[in-house]
Amino acid sequence: MRTLLQKDKLMKYKSIIALILFSVIVTIINPSFLSLSNILNVLRQTSMNAIIAAGMTFVILTGGIDLSVGSILGLAGAVAAAMITRGQNVFVVLIAALLIGAAIGALNGVVISKGKVQAFIATLAMMTLVRGYILVFTDGKPIGIEASKNADIFTSIGSGYILGIPIPIYITALVFIIAYYILKHTRFGRYVYAMGGNEEATKLSGINVDRVKIYVYALSGALAALAGIIVTARLSSAQPQAGAGYELDAIAAVVLGGTSLSGGIGNIFGTIVGALIIGILNNALNLMDVSSYYQLLAKGLVILIAVLLDRKNK
Amino acid sequence: MEHTILEMKGITKEFPGVKALNAVDFRIVRGEIMALLGENGAGKSTLMKILTGVYPKTQGLIIYEGREVSFNGTKDSQASGIAIIHQELNLISQLTMGENIFLGREPVNAVRKIDSRALYKESEALLKRLGVTEDPHTITGELSIGKQQMVEIAKALSLDAKIIIMDEPTDALTDTETENLFRVMRELKAEGRSLVYISHRLKEIFEVCDYATVLRDGEFVAEHAVSDLTEDKIIELMVGRKLTEQFPRIESKLGECVLEVKHLSNEYVKDVSFTLRKGQIVGIAGLMGAGRTELAKTIYGAISKQSGEIFIDGKPVEIKSPQQGIKAGISYVSEDRKGNGLILGLSVRENMTLSALKSFSNSVGTISNAQEEVVSKDYVKKMSIRTPGINQLVKNLSGGNQQKVSITKSLMTKPKIFILDEPTRGVDVGAKKEIYDIINNFKKEGMSIIMISSEIPEILGMSDRILVMHEGKITGELDRDHATQESIMKCAVGANGGEDK
Numbered sequence: 001m002r003t004l005l006q007k008d009k010l011m012k013y014k015s016i017i018a019l020i021l022f023s024v025i026v027t028i029i030n031p032s033f034l035s036l037s038n039i040l041n042v043l044r045q046t047s048m049n050a051i052i053a054a055g056m057t058f059v060i061l062t063g064g065i066d067l068s069v070g071s072i073l074g075l076a077g078a079v080a081a082a083m084i085t086r087g088q089n090v091f092v093v094l095i096a097a098l099l100i101g102a103a104i105g106a107l108n109g110v111v112i113s114k115g116k117v118q119a120f121i122a123t124l125a126m127m128t129l130v131r132g133y134i135l136v137f138t139d140g141k142p143i144g145i146e147a148s149k150n151a152d153i154f155t156s157i158g159s160g161y162i163l164g165i166p167i168p169i170y171i172t173a174l175v176f177i178i179a180y181y182i183l184k185h186t187r188f189g190r191y192v193y194a195m196g197g198n199e200e201a202t203k204l205s206g207i208n209v210d211r212v213k214i215y216v217y218a219l220s221g222a223l224a225a226l227a228g229i230i231v232t233a234r235l236s237s238a239q240p241q242a243g244a245g246y247e248l249d250a251i252a253a254v255v256l257g258g259t260s261l262s263g264g265i266g267n268i269f270g271t272i273v274g275a276l277i278i279g280i281l282n283n284a285l286n287l288m289d290v291s292s293y294y295q296l297l298a299k300g301l302v303i304l305i306a307v308l309l310d311r312k313n314k
Numbered sequence: 315m316e317h318t319i320l321e322m323k324g325i326t327k328e329f330p331g332v333k334a335l336n337a338v339d340f341r342i343v344r345g346e347i348m349a350l351l352g353e354n355g356a357g358k359s360t361l362m363k364i365l366t367g368v369y370p371k372t373q374g375l376i377i378y379e380g381r382e383v384s385f386n387g388t389k390d391s392q393a394s395g396i397a398i399i400h401q402e403l404n405l406i407s408q409l410t411m412g413e414n415i416f417l418g419r420e421p422v423n424a425v426r427k428i429d430s431r432a433l434y435k436e437s438e439a440l441l442k443r444l445g446v447t448e449d450p451h452t453i454t455g456e457l458s459i460g461k462q463q464m465v466e467i468a469k470a471l472s473l474d475a476k477i478i479i480m481d482e483p484t485d486a487l488t489d490t491e492t493e494n495l496f497r498v499m500r501e502l503k504a505e506g507r508s509l510v511y512i513s514h515r516l517k518e519i520f521e522v523c524d525y526a527t528v529l530r531d532g533e534f535v536a537e538h539a540v541s542d543l544t545e546d547k548i549i550e551l552m553v554g555r556k557l558t559e560q561f562p563r564i565e566s567k568l569g570e571c572v573l574e575v576k577h578l579s580n581e582y583v584k585d586v587s588f589t590l591r592k593g594q595i596v597g598i599a600g601l602m603g604a605g606r607t608e609l610a611k612t613i614y615g616a617i618s619k620q621s622g623e624i625f626i627d628g629k630p631v632e633i634k635s636p637q638q639g640i641k642a643g644i645s646y647v648s649e650d651r652k653g654n655g656l657i658l659g660l661s662v663r664e665n666m667t668l669s670a671l672k673s674f675s676n677s678v679g680t681i682s683n684a685q686e687e688v689v690s691k692d693y694v695k696k697m698s699i700r701t702p703g704i705n706q707l708v709k710n711l712s713g714g715n716q717q718k719v720s721i722t723k724s725l726m727t728k729p730k731i732f733i734l735d736e737p738t739r740g741v742d743v744g745a746k747k748e749i750y751d752i753i754n755n756f757k758k759e760g761m762s763i764i765m766i767s768s769e770i771p772e773i774l775g776m777s778d779r780i781l782v783m784h785e786g787k788i789t790g791e792l793d794r795d796h797a798t799q800e801s802i803m804k805c806a807v808g809a810n811g812g813e814d815k
Contacts, residue, residue, distance in 0.1 A: 187671045187679040194668055197657035204616055204654050205669040205723065206640040264659050 015258055015273045018306070022277060026284040033287060040166060046279030047168040048073075048227045050272060052246055053253035054179045055220035057271045060254050061183075062216050063196045063263025064119035068108060069224035069250060071130035073243030076101045076225030078134055080154075081143040081238035090153045097225050104130060105221020109214030123217075127247070134240050144237040151236070158233030168230050175223065179268045192216060196263025252303050253278055277306070319344040319508050320365075320396075320477060325374035327360055327532075329740075334360045335532045337374070342477055347499060347509040349519045349540065352529035353552055353768065358512050359401060361529070362479050366391040366398050397475035399466050401482045401512075407455030412437035414454050415469045440468040443501075445494035459486040467495065471502075478502065479510040484518060485603065496522050514601050516545050516807060528552055545809070546800070553770055553799035561775025564754050566593040568778075571628070572762040573731050575613065578622035582608030584786040586622070590731065595753070595763045597777030599770060599802050605786035606766045607649055610733045613764075614646040615639035626731070640669060645729035647721050649736035649766065651713075655720045658709035662701050663690040665708050665719050670726035693722045698748060714745025721752065732756055733764045738772065750776060770799045784808040 026033045033039075052069050059066045076097040083093045104126065111122040145151045160167045183189035191212045194202040203209050224243075232238045256274030259266025281302055285295045320342040327335040335357045342348050350358050363369045365376065367385030376383050378394065385391040388398060405414045412434045413420075421432040437450035446464050454462060463486050470478055484492045499509060499522050511523055519526060519540060526543060528535040528551040535551050569592025578586045582605045590596050598606050611617040613624060615633035624631055626642055633639045639646070648655035656665050667674055667686055674689070675681045690704040697718045701711055708719055717737065724732065734753065738746045753776065756763060767773050773780055780797050782790035782805035790805030 185680055185683070187675045187681060190664060190668070190671060190681065193660060194657050194664070197659045198654065200654040201648070201657050202668070204614075204636055204646065204648055206636040206727070207668070208635070208637055264657070 015256065015270050015277075019273050019277055019280075023280060026280060026287075030284070030287045033284065038283070038287075040169070042276075042279050042283045043169050043172075044166040045283065046275050047166075047172040048230055049246065049249045049253055049278060050172050050275035051175050051227045051230070052220075052224050052250040053257075053271045053275050054175050054268060055223035056247075056250040056254050057179070057257075057259055057266065057268050058183075058192055058216045059119075059220045060251070060259050060261060061192050061196045061263055061266055062213060063199065064112065064213070064216070065123065065251070065261075066105075066108065066217060066220045067120065067123040067247045068104065068126035068130060069220060069227075070243035070246035071127045071134065072101050072104050072221050072224040073228035073231065073246060074134045074238075074240065075104070075130050075137070076228035077232035077242050078138050078143060078238040078240070080229050081145050081232050082137075084145045084150055084154050085143060085148045087149040090150050093150075093154065094229060097229050098222050101225025101228070102218045102222040105224075106214050106218040108221065109217035112217065113210035113213040131244070138238065138240045140240050142237045142239050145232075146236050155233045155236050158230050158235070168234075171226070171230065175226070176268060176272055183268055188212070188215065193264055196265070198264075249278060256303065256306050277302075317344040318342070319379060321375075321377045322361070322365060323375040323377065325361065325364060325376075326372045327357075327364060327369060328372045333532060335364070338529065338532070338534045340527055340534070341537070342508050342510055343525055344508050345503060345506045346524040347503055347511055347522055349523035349526040350510055350512045350529070351516075351519070351526055351548060351552060352535075353770065356529040356552070357532040358529055359481055360532075362398060362481060362510065362512070365479070366396060392473055392475070395474075395476035396479070397470040397473040397477070398479040399470050399481060399483050401485075403459070403462055403466055405454050405462055405465060407453070409454055410451050411441065411448065411454055411457070411465050411468075412450035414465055415440060415450070415472055417469075419472075436472065437468070440471050441465075443471070444468055444498055445491070460488055460491050463487060464491060464495075467498075471498070475507070477508045477510070479512075481512045482514065484513060484515065492518070514807060516548055516809070519548070520545075549800050549803045553803055561750060561772070563775060564758060566757050566760075569593050569760065572626065573613075574625040574628075576623045576625070578609070578612060578619055578624070580608075580612060580617065580620040582617065582786055583612060586786075586788055588781055588788065588791070590762045590764060592762055593757055593760050594778045595757055595765055595776055597773040597780045598764060598766045598783060599768075599773045599780060600783035600806050602768065604783040604806065606783050607735055608786075609783070610646055610735050610764065610766060613639070614644050614733060616646070640727045640729070643728075643730035644733065645669075645724035645727050645731070646733045647724050647735060647737060649739060651716055651720045656708050656716060656723075659707060661705045661707055662694065662699070662711070662719055663687070663704040666690050666693060666704075666722045667726060669723050670728075673726075689726075693726075697722055697752060712745070714741040714748070717741055717745070717749060718752070721749070725756075729761065731762050731764070733766070735766045736768065737765065738767070738769070770802050773802065774799065782806050 052073065056066060056069065079100055080093050080097040083096060108123050108126055111117050112119050145154065157167055162170065183192065191202065191207055194207065195209055195212055199209055228243065231242055253274035254271050255261060256277055257266065257270025259270060281299055282295065285298055290298065318341045322338065322340040325335055325338045338357065338361060340361060352358050360369065364371045367387045367390050383394065385394065406417065415437045416433050421429045423429045434450050441448065441450060444464050444467060446461065448457065448461065454465060463483055467483060483495065487495065502509060513519065523540050525537060526540050526548065527537045528548065530552060571589050572592050573590040576587050586609055588596065600606050608617055612619050615635045615638050618634065624633065631642050633642055652658060663686060667690065671681065674686045687704065694701060694704060699715050699718045701715060708716055711719065737749055737753065741749065753763060753765065765776060774797060777794055779794060780792040780802065781788050782792065782802055784806055785808065789808055792801060
């Protein structure tokens with residue numbers, strides 16, 4: 001019984017144990033990994049994926065999937081950049097970009113719940129559609145913002161520091177604290193888990209599951225837009241291909257964090273760990289000077305092995 | 315000359331917490347048709363699933379052609395010449411009729427390519443024998459349920475089995491289709507094959523069967539030659555048990571009319587009207603598929619109605635979703651607590667408060683942990699739910715305790731009208747009694763209750779008034795002083811012509 005309990009605890013913390021083990025190995029191979037500047041660097045690089053993955057956690061907990069986040073990131077970034085070049089107030093720009101993300105997400109939710117389209121297909125279509133619109137909107141060219149009136153304030157969102165720590169890290173921390181609170185302590189969070197566990201039972205319990213779905217996808221869209229703002233601010237320009245493929249990193253982070261793709265099981269804490277594992281892996285491969293071709297290979301392998309180990313434990 | 319081809323001796327089957335079969339004896343007579351009869355839950359399907367190896371038996375012997383056998387699933391029993399047509403359709407609706415008939419046994423040529431010509435030619439012959447004129451290239455999903463059932467039967471015929479078991483095959487068939495099936499059954503019998511026929515339609519038993527075995531509550535009751543039986547005698551054998559003391563019916567003062575349903579109709583229910591008063595338990599009896607659950611879900615708002623009106627406290631209401639149902643004061647406890655009653659991966663506490671979560675949270679939706687905990691603990695005590703704690707996952711509880719959690723979830727919405735669908739299904743005897751007490755308490759507190767049950771003694775023991783449904787219609791409305799097991803069963807099989815009103 002005692003060993004069983006211990007095993008249970010071990011299972012609960014296994015993702016974080018994996019993270020620590022992984023960090024130790026990377027440090028042994030390359031001690032510069034552990035320098036403060038490198039750690040902050042890893043965290044900043046991870047922040048974009050982590051923010052998208054936070055939204056993705058909600059979606060996957062309901063039993064859905066959101067493939068459109070990369071495109072939403074790109075569109076929100078492009079719209080923000082275009083508004084900045086027209087000298088708009090930064091605050092207005094932020095609100096507009098977030099609303100665009102939320103609106104596209106909500107549209108996903110409506111198609112999925114009211115149109116009864118599978119999430120995979122609905123968001124796949126949205127991914128393509130939005131990416132196409134970005135190309136139309138930007139004419140396929142990057143939008144630079146360096147010379148604009150409010151560019152300095154805007155770019156500080158991506159590259160500024162407070163007390164020596166990059167601003168994106170604060171934003172990510174705030175996102176995760178709020179996400180944790182919502183999932184753990186609010187009605188909406190409870191409904192997300194209930195729906196992923198058994199949608200029919202949740203519906204019969206008098207919960208408007210369509211509304212929960214729409215909110216969940218809107219949240220995912222808004223967070224993707226937030227990541228889009230950070231990316232654009234960091235690069236001082238919006239790239240038409242920004243965010244392409246990000247949906248897969250976000251899904252990988254959620255799954256590495258132990259959240260079940262069939263819904264109902266998982267938590268936001270695991271998602272941080274999953275995002276960090278991917279971030280550290282990228283960083284370590286860079287530190288070791290591995291060519292980018294082999295980096296992808298390594299990343300794929302790590303995800304495959306991690307998920308297989310997870311299955312075996314179940 | 316009578317000869318037993320297969321014999322089951324002392325078959326016992328225990329599911330976790332429930333004894334489904336207790337030392338049942340059953341035999342199949344060579345070249346004859348054996349009817350297997352009993353109420354819902356009597357163990358007919360379970361017995362046949364044990365015979366074909368779908369379920370392992372807990373105890374007992376199966377002797378087939380003089381040898382003891384033990385099958386490992388339908389594929390195994392098929393190989394030994396036993397085919398079964400299950401109550402549920404097992405067809406792949408995207409495939410053609412022919413492809414379904416030969417699924418997994420497709421005729422192939424020398425290079426393992428499917429020989430479509432042979433497949434469709436044989437399918438056509440099989441279907442023709444059953445009087446089905448559709449082209450076997452027709453996609454199965456485009457057929458009526460009755461025709462699909464015929465495909466299922468053709469599939470069993472194609473196995474060339476020595477024993478063919480049919481579990482309620484005629485439920486979805488038209489009269490002509492049924493006639494064709496009976497003709498084929500007689501032909502099969504003439505060929506020396508042995509059949510088992512399960513049906514709720516007693517008239518059919520007299521039409522095609524030679525022998526009948528009756529089960530009740532998972533036990534063997536009797537085996538007779540059909541020629542020695544009458545319809546009344548069969549009903550008596552099926553329900554003949556004494557009402558025990560486990561239904562402590564309480565008298566309560568009947569109040570004003572709380573719910574009135576007028577001419578409610580949709581896909582599942584046809585022109586249903588009834589009333590429910592304060593402090594009254596109305597029992598709804600009927601056989602599986604009679605439309606009882608669908609009626610409940612229509613009133614609750616989970617299924618939309620096509621016509622008809624619902625009045626609560628004399629005022630007309632429009633209920634289009636469970637949310638609106640709950641708001642109107644109706645609560646529904648599902649008959650399928652694992653499928654759509656509970657969320658098994660969540661805790662006792664989280665399940666209990668799910669429907670009433672608004673009352674535990676503030677305007678921005680933050681749940682008050684302390685309040686939720688106090689109330690959950692209180693209900694665990696009040697409903698005597700045996701669980702290590704409120705944070706225990708529901709899937710780890712026994713059936714009876716799960717059911718109490720499910721009832722509590724509905725209770726927390728403070729309903730005026732409480733619909734309980736099969737409240738004691740899959741629950742052991744001790745917990746049953748506790749659930750009856752809980753329901754009686756609701757009644758005492760002035761709640762109005764609709765109780766759907768397939769167990770007639772339960773209906774008789776608990777209800778103040780009894781409605782019986784058959785094929786979506788109310789075929790009987792009985793006063794509890796005049797209702798008997800036999801009169802209910804008659805309405806449930808549609809044998810009263812729907813004139814008991």
